[in-house]
Amino acid sequence: MAMPKGPQAFPRAEYLRRLSTVKTEMERREMDVLVISTPSNITYLSGYTAKSGYVPQGLVISLEEEEPTFLTRRQDAPAAMHQMFIASNRVIGYPEALIGNPDMDGFDAVIDFLRDNGLGRRRLGLETKFLAGQSIEKFKRKLPAATIGDFSNGVTWIRLTKSDLELAVMRESAAIADAGILRAKEVIRAGVREADAAAEIIATLVRGANGKPGTDLSSFYLCASPRSATPHIRWSEDVFREGSQINLEFGGVRHGYISPLMRTFSVGKPADRLRRVHEGEVAGMEAALAAVKPGATCSDIAVAFNSTLKKYGFEKDSRCGYAVGIDWLEPTASLKEGDMTVLQPNMTFHLMLGNWIDENFGYVISETFRVTDTGAETFSRMPREIFVV
Amino acid sequence: MAMPKGPQAFPRAEYLRRLSTVKTEMERREMDVLVISTPSNITYLSGYTAKSGYVPQGLVISLEEEEPTFLTRRQDAPAAMHQMFIASNRVIGYPEALIGNPDMDGFDAVIDFLRDNGLGRRRLGLETKFLAGQSIEKFKRKLPAATIGDFSNGVTWIRLTKSDLELAVMRESAAIADAGILRAKEVIRAGVREADAAAEIIATLVRGANGKPGTDLSSFYLCASPRSATPHIRWSEDVFREGSQINLEFGGVRHGYISPLMRTFSVGKPADRLRRVHEGEVAGMEAALAAVKPGATCSDIAVAFNSTLKKYGFEKDSRCGYAVGIDWLEPTASLKEGDMTVLQPNMTFHLMLGNWIDENFGYVISETFRVTDTGAETFSRMPREIFVV
Structure with a gap:
C-alpha cells in the first residue's frame, strides 16, 4: 500500500488553473523551466503545507509538462505524496545524506534532476531574491549552459488575486481569528498571566470555528503595557493589571491561508490617549475601506487613511498594509503612499493599521479584506472597538 | 519615560562573555567588524527574541566597542531596547519607508551605519550562507573598499557549547516539553479530533511548567496513522481511532532556547511492527547515550545507534541528531556517521531517532542531552516507552 x-x-x-497562469508568465518572460523554492509558492501550486522548507527543496515547472515535479528530502516525500495534487511518482525524495552535509545539499539533487531530464541547457527561472548567494552560484556553476533568470515574486504577484475557492478558505480563516478575539474577551482579566491568556487564545485558534479546525498556527503577538509600543513580542510572564492595555495580533489558518486580525483590549477604562487614537484610527480605517474599488491604487487607500488620521492629530509611519494570503504576508503590493499597484477584484489585503507611536505607546486595529466589484468586503465580524474587559 | x-x-x-568569544574568533579570522543577521545568533548575543527577522536587520559587532549596535526597523526598536542588554541608544530604528520598498531595504541602513561610523573600509564578516544573493551584492557594491569575508556559522559553532546559565534554561524548556507529553497522555483518545488534542498540548506548552511559562512556541507536529510516515505535517482534521499510532514532536521554549522531544503514542495495543521497531530504537538510543563522552566524535554516537538498530533488523537513513539550542536546530554538528566533531562538555544535542521507514510507517523517539564530564545528561524525565492510551 x-x-x-x-x-x-x-x-x-484549481491547481492546473494556477499553473497555467504561471506558465503564461514564463512564456512572457521567455523561460522554459522554473525551480520554485519558496514554501508559500510551493503551497500555492501544489497544496503542500508540511514544514520541510528549512532545507532546500524545489518544485520544478516545465512548459512541456502539465504537472510539476517536487524534489524534497527523502523523509518528507510521503507528506508531499499525501498532500500534493500531483501524481506520487512526481515526488522525488533526495537522499538524507544531503542533510547536514558540508559539501552538498538538496539543490544538488534539483540540479541533477534538471540535467537528467534534458532541462540543464534551457532558460531557467529561479527565485533568486529568496535564495542564498551560495545556492545561486551553485546553479550557475553546475548548469553552465543554462540561461538563468530571476522569477522572484513571479508566482507571488499571481497569488495576489484570489479565486472564489481561495476566498472561501480565507473566510474560514477569518472566522477562526474571530473566535480567538472572542476567547480573548473571556480570558483577559486583571490578575491573569499573559502566557495563560495566550494559551487559551492559541488553543482556540487550533480548535477553529464552525467545525473547521485551524490547520496551523500563524504568528501570534500579545503585547501588553508597558510593551504596547512593541509589535513583535510573543507575550510575557507578567500579569494583567487594572488599566493594562493589550494589543493582539494573530490570524486563523486554513490550508496555509491566513486571515490576520488585530484588536486592542483594555482592562478597565481605556486611557484618554488610547481612546483618542482609536477614534482617529477607526475613522481612518473607514475612509480607507471606502476608497477601495477596482481601479483605485494601493496608494489611494493609504492616502485616505493617512489624511484622515492626521485630522485627528496623529500620524503612522509604517505602511497601512500589504497583500495577504498563504503564510500571511505576500511580498508584493503594499498599501502605502506611492505604491501604484491598481486594485482589481478579488485581490486580498491586510489593512494593518497598527501604530507604534513612541516608545511608550502603540495601538492596533486591522481588517483583512478583498476588493469587490464595487468596494471592499472585510472578512472579520468583530466590531471595531476597544474591547474593554 | x-x-x-x-x-x-x-x-x-554572560552576554559580554559570549561577545568576547566571538571577538576572539573575529581576530583569528582577521575581521574588524561583523554584521550578524541570523535571528538566532542575534538572540544569543543580545537577548532579543522579538520576531522582526522577516525583514533585514543587523547586529553590528566591532572589535573596538564593548557592546554591539542593533539596526532594525523603527517599529521594532522599542522591543529591542526592552529586551537587549545593550544601551538603548545602541538600538537604531531605520525608517519604515524601507519596508515594502522595491529599491532599498534595511541592509541599506546597515551599510550607511557602517560607512558613517568609519567601518566601511574595514575587514567585514557577513553570514553569507544565510543572506540572499542580492543582499551580498549590495554590501559589495556599496562598500567597495571593505574586505568582505564569510562568518556564516561562526557564531553558531560558538553556541554549540552551553554555559551553566544556558543549560539551566534548557532544563526549564525540557520540563515544559515533558508537561506537553503528560497532557498528550490525557487528551489522546479514540474519537478525539487531532486538532483538539493538538490545541490542548499546545496550550500546555504555552502555560509552561513549574511556574515558568513557555516564552514562545516551537515547531509542533502530530502525525497520526495513516500519516505516521510523515515527519512535518502539523496535524489533521481526522479523529483518532482504536489502533491509531500518533507520533509527537515538539519542544518547550524559554528565552529562545528549545529542548525538543519526540514520543510515539498508540490508542490501544501497539501494532507488532511498532513494538519491534520501538525495542530496537530504545536499545539503539541507550547505546548512543552510552557512547557519549568528551573526546568521542559525533560519528561515534551515530555508529553506536546504527549498529545496534541493525541487530534488530531495522535501519535509519536520516542523521541521528544535531546540535540544538536557540530556535531548535543549530546548523553545525550532526550526529551522523562521518561527522568528526569532537564532543566536549556542555555541548547540547537533539538525539533525534525519528525513523520514517517507508510510505506507510514511521516511528519517533528522541532525547535532548548535554555532554557531561563523563557521559550524557538527558533533560527529559519522560520514560522511553510507547505511550498506550
Whole structure:
C-alpha cells in the first residue's frame, strides 16, 4: 500500500488553473523551466503545507509538462505524496545524506534532476531574491549552459488575486481569528498571566470555528503595557493589571491561508490617549475601506487613511498594509503612499493599521479584506472597538 | 519615560562573555567588524527574541566597542531596547519607508551605519550562507573598499557549547516539553479530533511548567496513522481511532532556547511492527547515550545507534541528531556517521531517532542531552516507552 492521498484543499482543476497562469508568465518572460523554492509558492501550486522548507527543496515547472515535479528530502516525500495534487511518482525524495552535509545539499539533487531530464541547457527561472548567494552560484556553476533568470515574486504577484475557492478558505480563516478575539474577551482579566491568556487564545485558534479546525498556527503577538509600543513580542510572564492595555495580533489558518486580525483590549477604562487614537484610527480605517474599488491604487487607500488620521492629530509611519494570503504576508503590493499597484477584484489585503507611536505607546486595529466589484468586503465580524474587559 | 528594560534572561556578564568569544574568533579570522543577521545568533548575543527577522536587520559587532549596535526597523526598536542588554541608544530604528520598498531595504541602513561610523573600509564578516544573493551584492557594491569575508556559522559553532546559565534554561524548556507529553497522555483518545488534542498540548506548552511559562512556541507536529510516515505535517482534521499510532514532536521554549522531544503514542495495543521497531530504537538510543563522552566524535554516537538498530533488523537513513539550542536546530554538528566533531562538555544535542521507514510507517523517539564530564545528561524525565492510551 502506498501513501494515500489526503483530502485536497482544492480540486485538481484549481491547481492546473494556477499553473497555467504561471506558465503564461514564463512564456512572457521567455523561460522554459522554473525551480520554485519558496514554501508559500510551493503551497500555492501544489497544496503542500508540511514544514520541510528549512532545507532546500524545489518544485520544478516545465512548459512541456502539465504537472510539476517536487524534489524534497527523502523523509518528507510521503507528506508531499499525501498532500500534493500531483501524481506520487512526481515526488522525488533526495537522499538524507544531503542533510547536514558540508559539501552538498538538496539543490544538488534539483540540479541533477534538471540535467537528467534534458532541462540543464534551457532558460531557467529561479527565485533568486529568496535564495542564498551560495545556492545561486551553485546553479550557475553546475548548469553552465543554462540561461538563468530571476522569477522572484513571479508566482507571488499571481497569488495576489484570489479565486472564489481561495476566498472561501480565507473566510474560514477569518472566522477562526474571530473566535480567538472572542476567547480573548473571556480570558483577559486583571490578575491573569499573559502566557495563560495566550494559551487559551492559541488553543482556540487550533480548535477553529464552525467545525473547521485551524490547520496551523500563524504568528501570534500579545503585547501588553508597558510593551504596547512593541509589535513583535510573543507575550510575557507578567500579569494583567487594572488599566493594562493589550494589543493582539494573530490570524486563523486554513490550508496555509491566513486571515490576520488585530484588536486592542483594555482592562478597565481605556486611557484618554488610547481612546483618542482609536477614534482617529477607526475613522481612518473607514475612509480607507471606502476608497477601495477596482481601479483605485494601493496608494489611494493609504492616502485616505493617512489624511484622515492626521485630522485627528496623529500620524503612522509604517505602511497601512500589504497583500495577504498563504503564510500571511505576500511580498508584493503594499498599501502605502506611492505604491501604484491598481486594485482589481478579488485581490486580498491586510489593512494593518497598527501604530507604534513612541516608545511608550502603540495601538492596533486591522481588517483583512478583498476588493469587490464595487468596494471592499472585510472578512472579520468583530466590531471595531476597544474591547474593554 | 523611555521604554523600560525588561527582565533579562541572562546577566550582562554572560552576554559580554559570549561577545568576547566571538571577538576572539573575529581576530583569528582577521575581521574588524561583523554584521550578524541570523535571528538566532542575534538572540544569543543580545537577548532579543522579538520576531522582526522577516525583514533585514543587523547586529553590528566591532572589535573596538564593548557592546554591539542593533539596526532594525523603527517599529521594532522599542522591543529591542526592552529586551537587549545593550544601551538603548545602541538600538537604531531605520525608517519604515524601507519596508515594502522595491529599491532599498534595511541592509541599506546597515551599510550607511557602517560607512558613517568609519567601518566601511574595514575587514567585514557577513553570514553569507544565510543572506540572499542580492543582499551580498549590495554590501559589495556599496562598500567597495571593505574586505568582505564569510562568518556564516561562526557564531553558531560558538553556541554549540552551553554555559551553566544556558543549560539551566534548557532544563526549564525540557520540563515544559515533558508537561506537553503528560497532557498528550490525557487528551489522546479514540474519537478525539487531532486538532483538539493538538490545541490542548499546545496550550500546555504555552502555560509552561513549574511556574515558568513557555516564552514562545516551537515547531509542533502530530502525525497520526495513516500519516505516521510523515515527519512535518502539523496535524489533521481526522479523529483518532482504536489502533491509531500518533507520533509527537515538539519542544518547550524559554528565552529562545528549545529542548525538543519526540514520543510515539498508540490508542490501544501497539501494532507488532511498532513494538519491534520501538525495542530496537530504545536499545539503539541507550547505546548512543552510552557512547557519549568528551573526546568521542559525533560519528561515534551515530555508529553506536546504527549498529545496534541493525541487530534488530531495522535501519535509519536520516542523521541521528544535531546540535540544538536557540530556535531548535543549530546548523553545525550532526550526529551522523562521518561527522568528526569532537564532543566536549556542555555541548547540547537533539538525539533525534525519528525513523520514517517507508510510505506507510514511521516511528519517533528522541532525547535532548548535554555532554557531561563523563557521559550524557538527558533533560527529559519522560520514560522511553510507547505511550498506550
